[in-house]
Amino acid sequence: MAAERGAAxxxxxxxxxxxxxxxLLPAHYDEDAEGERLRLSAGAAPQxxxxxxxxxxxxGAGLLVTKCGLLRHRPGGGGAYWVDSxxxxxxxxxxDHVIGIVTAKAGDVFRLDVGGSEPASLSYLAFEGxxxxxxxxxxxxxxxxxxxxxxxxxxxxxxxCIDSSGKSSGMGIIGQDGFLFKVxxxxxxxxxxxxxxxxQELSQLYPFELVLGMNGRIWxxxxxxxxxxxxxxxxxxxxxxxxxxxxxxxxxxxxx
Amino acid sequence: SLSPGDTSVLAGLYGPAxxxxxxxxxxxxxxxxxxxxxxxLPGVLERSREQLLRQTCEAxxxxxxxxxxxxxxxxxxxxxxxSLLSCCLNAACMALLDAGLPLSALFCGVTCALQPxxxxxxxxxxxxxxxxxxxxxFAIASSxxxxxxxTTKGSCSVEExxxxxxxxxxxxxxxxxxxxxxxxxxxxx
Numbered sequence: 001m002a003a004e005r006g007a008a009x010x011x012x013x014x015x016x017x018x019x020x021x022x023x024l025l026p027a028h029y030d031e032d033a034e035g036e037r038l039r040l041s042a043g044a045a046p047q048x049x050x051x052x053x054x055x056x057x058x059x060g061a062g063l064l065v066t067k068c069g070l071l072r073h074r075p076g077g078g079g080a081y082w083v084d085s086x087x088x089x090x091x092x093x094x095x096d097h098v099i100g101i102v103t104a105k106a107g108d109v110f111r112l113d114v115g116g117s118e119p120a121s122l123s124y125l126a127f128e129g130x131x132x133x134x135x136x137x138x139x140x141x142x143x144x145x146x147x148x149x150x151x152x153x154x155x156x157x158x159x160x161c162i163d164s165s166g167k168s169s170g171m172g173i174i175g176q177d178g179f180l181f182k183v184x185x186x187x188x189x190x191x192x193x194x195x196x197x198x199x200q201e202l203s204q205l206y207p208f209e210l211v212l213g214m215n216g217r218i219w220x221x222x223x224x225x226x227x228x229x230x231x232x233x234x235x236x237x238x239x240x241x242x243x244x245x246x247x248x249x250x251x252x253x254x255x256x
Numbered sequence: 257s258l259s260p261g262d263t264s265v266l267a268g269l270y271g272p273a274x275x276x277x278x279x280x281x282x283x284x285x286x287x288x289x290x291x292x293x294x295x296x297l298p299g300v301l302e303r304s305r306e307q308l309l310r311q312t313c314e315a316x317x318x319x320x321x322x323x324x325x326x327x328x329x330x331x332x333x334x335x336x337x338x339s340l341l342s343c344c345l346n347a348a349c350m351a352l353l354d355a356g357l358p359l360s361a362l363f364c365g366v367t368c369a370l371q372p373x374x375x376x377x378x379x380x381x382x383x384x385x386x387x388x389x390x391x392x393x394f395a396i397a398s399s400x401x402x403x404x405x406x407t408t409k410g411s412c413s414v415e416e417x418x419x420x421x422x423x424x425x426x427x428x429x430x431x432x433x434x435x436x437x438x439x440x441x442x443x444x445x
Contacts, residue, residue, distance in 0.1 A: 016440045018432075019316075019353070020361035020398040057318075057358075066318060066358040068439045086442075087356035089271065091322070117272045117325040153323055 009063065009081060013073040017083060021065040025050065053082025086186045090115045090215035092151035097171070099180070099213030100159060102142045110138060115182075115215040118156055122146060126160035128168035136173065143174040143219060145211055174211060178221035179228050185216050187239050198238055201250050202231060263343045264334040267351035271327030279326060284319035287327045291344065294333045305341055309348055312395045312405045318358040327357065338382040339367040341393045341407070346431065353435065362398040364431040366424035367391060370412050376420055378427050392420045396428040 009023040017023075052058055055067035065071075069085030090098075092114060100112030100120060111119045122144065127136040138144070150158040161171040191198060191212055202208070208222040208231055218235060222228040230253065238246060272285055279286050289306045292298060313329065329351060331344050345365025352359055369380035369388035377384055385391055390410030397404050403421065412420075 016436070016443050018362060018398070018436055018439060019359035055358075064360065066360065067356050068353050070443055085356050089273075089355065091272070117274050117322065153321055 009071075010073070012071050013081075015071060016068065017065045017071045018068050019066050022059070022062050023056070023065065023071075023081070024062040049078045051078065051080035051082075053080055055083025055085055056081055084186075086184060088182075088184050088216065090185060092116045092120065092148055092157040093214075094148050094151040096151070096214040097145065097147045098159070098215040099174070099211060099217040099219060100144045100146065100215075101180075102138055102140050102144060104140065105138075110144075112144060112159060114157065114159075115217065116157065120148070120157040120159045122159045122161070126162060127172060128162050128166065138173060143180060144172070145174055145213065145219075146171050174219055175221075178209070178219050179232050180217060180219045181232055181236065182216050183218060183236060184239060185214070187235075188212055188214060188216060188218070191218075191235075197243065198235075198246065201247070202234065205250060205254055206231065262335065263337045263340055265340075265343050265347040266332045266334055267344075267347035268330045268332075269327070269351040269355040269357070270330070271355070271357070272322040272325035273328070275324060275326035280324045281319075283323050285317065285322040285325045285327050287314050287317060287319065288329070289313065289348070290328065290330045292330070292332045294336060305344065308341070308405055308407060309344060312345065312363060313348060313352065315404050316359050316361050316363055316397065317352065318360055321358050336382070338385050339379045339393075341365060342367040342379070345393075345395050345405075350435065350438070353439065360399075362432060362435060363395050363404050364398075364428050364435075365393060365395050366427050366431070367393045368420040368424055370410070370416055370420065374416070376416075376423050378423060390416075392417065392424075394421060394424045396425055398428075398432050401425040401428055 007021070007023065009025055012023065052063055055065060055069060056063045057066055063081060065083060067083050067085045069083040072082055072084050074080045098114050100114045100122070102110050103113050103119060104111040108124055110122045110124065112122055114120045124130060124135055130136050144161065146159040146161040148157055149160045161168060163169050190196065206222050206227045208220055208227070211219040220228055220231050220235070222231055234249065241249070275286055287310055289310045291302045291306045291309070293302055317327065329348055331347060333340065342365030345363065349363050353362065367379055368391070369377040369384050370390040370392070371377060371387065372389050377388070380388060380391070388410065390408060390412040392406065392408045392412070394403055395405035396402070
């Protein structure tokens with residue numbers, strides 16, 4: 001039992017970790033007084049900061065695992081450790097792009113349901129080209145693609161549909177028609193990876209428009225309703241299918 | 257797969273979700289446990305078990321990361337063949353693990369039956385529970401096998417309780433290994 005405490009972090013990268021496991025960091029991080037701060041000594045290159053990502057918490061000598069999943073490591077810039085876990089419930093994080101559903105208009109602010117524990121707020125001025133006279137045409141029930149500018153555990157999350165330079169860059173009200181459905185957060189992260197196979201294979205099947213929200217919501221629109229539903233079914237089934245089964249299913253569909 | 261007659265409990269976890277204003281806590285998540293028996297309406301026994309489960313879960317869930325939210329755990333008893341409370345504890349822990357809630361440690365439930373001649377029986381069946389002199393249920397945490405919750409039905413001496421506790425802590429290793437194997441199987445796909 002005592003031996004279970006504190007396994008070296010590098011040894012467990014790529015393996016399943018459970019909450020309560022303690023990860024020990026390599027010795028040269030512990031030499032600093034705090035172990036994870038930039039050293040401000042003139043002349044010496046900073047050691048870099050170790051980033052403690054989702055699923056991990058700093059505790060005493062090392063990192064405490066708080067979620068079960070696979071431990072991942074990124075060596076660049078001081079290094080980062082995080083736990084890759086499967087989850088369906090979304091917790092708002094600053095900077096995440098999400099799809100929200102407008103539930104209410106309260107004066108100058110829209111209330112959006114983003115799938116978290118409380119509704120997010122979106123000001124009507126947070127759209128590209130919006131002024132007090134030129135209000136955006138948003139109704140209750142509309143879909144909005146935006147990003148979080150404020151999202152922490154203590155405050156109500158706030159969204160905007162413009163980036164820091166004032167351009168919309170793809171955000172804003174999502175058009176008419178199409179189909180919105182929910183998948184797990186892990187599938188979204190897989191689909192957002194660069195050169196995702198699933199998206200490439202689907203794009204060879206039919207042309208379609210796709211919006212992925214980090215809160216697990218996907219909006220799809222293809223030329224006909226039948227094509228849209230086929231794409232929706234494939235994306236939903238991708239969670240459980242292996243790539244082999246997926247290729248078979250797509251081959252059957254493109255043959256028809 | 258379980259053979260018929262074994263104790264089984266179905267657990268569902270919802271959260272962190274929006275809490276009612278009357279129930280929300282300003283600095284941590286409000287955890288609520290609902291235990292539904294197989295037949296009949298929940299009674300006093302279910303309520304007391306819900307409180308035991310709630311206090312155990314609150315000790316491990318990092319509620320400070322989700323203030324003003326509500327976490328609901330619903331347990332449905334499918335079949336009861338003895339050691340129900342420890343089965344509920346194990347189901348609750350696996351539900352917390354599966355939902356991805358931040359936990360500081362895992363816990364498991366172990367039931368010990370103390371028979372009239374003094375022998376200790378782990379995970380007793382319903383018949384063994386009835387014949388036993390005392391039934392002790394412990395919730396053991398994964399960090400250094402600390403005891404999170406202990407409840408006793410019947411009478412036993414302090415030494416006997418210590419012996420049961422030691423046996424339960426040894427048995428907890430098997431259960432934690434089972435958790436690890438299940439999670440490994442899930443993430444291997």
